[in-house]
Amino acid sequence: MQKTYKVQDDEPERSILARLITPDQNPGDDPLEELHGLATTAGTDVVDELVQRRSSADHSTYMGKGKVEELRLMVQKHDADLIVFDNDLTPAQIRNLEKATGAKVIDRTELILDIFAAGARTHESRLAVELAQLEYSLPRLKRMWTHLSRQAMGVGMRGPGEKQLEVDRRLAQKRISDLKAELKQVEERRERQVSARKEAPTVSLVGYTNAGKSTLMNALTDANVLAQDKLFATLDTRTRRWNLPGWGTVLLSDTVGFIRDLPHSLVASFKSTLEETRQADLLLHVADASSPTVFDQIAAVYAVLKELGIEEKDTLLVLNKIDAIHNPAILNRVLDRYPNAIPVSARSNKGLGCLIEAVGEALGREFLDIAVEVAPSDGKLLGYLSSKGEVLSREFGDESTIVHVRMPAGAMGPVHKSALSIKPSTLMDEAKAAEEASANSSEVA
Secondary structure, X not given: OOOOOOOOOOOOOEEEEEEEEOOOOOOOOOOOHHXXXXXXXXXXXXXXXXXXXXXXXXXXXXXXXXXXXXXXXXXXXXXXXXXXXOOOOOHHHHHHHHHHHOOEEXXXXXXXXXXXXXXXXXXXXXXXXXXXXXXXXXXXXHHHHOOOOOOOOOXXXXXXXXXXXXXXXXXXXXXXXXXXXXXXXXXHHHHHHHHHXXXXXXXXXXXXXXXXXXXXXXXXXXXXXXXXXXXXXXXXXXXXXXXXXXXXXXXXXXXXXXXXXXXXXXXXXXXXXXXXHHOOOXXXXXXXXXXXXXXXXXXXXXXXXXXXXXXXXXXXXEEEOHHHOOOHHHHXXXXXXXXXXXXXXXXXXXXXXXXXHHHHHHHHHHXXXXXXXXXXXXXXXXXXXXXXXXXXXXXXXXXXXXXXXEEEHHHOHHHHHHOOXXXXXXXXXXXXXXXXXXXXXXXXX
């Protein structure tokens, strides 16, 4: 009787990393360090690397012919399965590179999407990742059907591959439309939920991936949330109560990490997940001070915040991982550029006292105690004041209503646009006291 053996290949894909660097880029001492972290997070075994400096990308293979041949030889030498580019490639470039090297080729965006897909846990994040993947794949569908015969183009002259391609494109477009509609509902529901929270001010942690946001959240709140030393360990927003000394209860949120060249489709898809950040009273921008590319990482985070339309929100820069810095000159170099930044170590709790004090001061200056005069017919403004601030009292008159409210300074735009008048509450109280004093003196006379 012949024996049969079941072979199961559990080994990770063997990958080669590649990057083209143009003169306008400053990649640092190790231009493939971040891509190496991404590839490892995705579960591949990195076996070799290749970097080319070139004035511009080749339109057909991105890298020059000589480097493409080097990649082919590397694939043969290491029996590699995958080539990962730290650049964004066109479908034609990917197809040509695969033909020339004999290995599967993916670009930076596809790698990040794969990591997000593997890490998505909630229904909301899965919807966001699927939408981003479909929008990325739609113009690349033709690549998936190269194994089918295709006849000359023209009416009645299309091969089965072209017919299937059109069917797949219509199905993908329909699914994209459905996902956008569902995510829109999720976004509106999340916006209502976040704006309805009035029990405490909100603080949101933002920053580059693996900067230590989750570790800092654990240090401040004893939340015991997952904190791993890997890229994109957090994809879903998590909110915990933080008992801020001298202030009271504050809601602290941990959000998905950002990265250089984060795909625009991901930013758009994750808008509902980032709603906590959009409506936060204060942002804590956590940066890895020990990283040699810390300046680029800080710039990348501000670029994503600008894309979300919240770059002007009150923000404290927190320089984390100072315990990993052994040369004080490295930290001083960062502080020279960002003198108001707060150095901390979330792992050892060093500097957290200064951070807590700074957060209390920032929240205090963020809120305004004002008296807003509103027209009786302006129900929209009355509703806005109730949703964005804490209404302390109302005074109803024949021609207007005066609302005493405590609200974030960042939410004052619509108030300035629609209110009849805006005055500090203390001035209104003084005016009222003066009127009462004058009335009393008249009665005595």
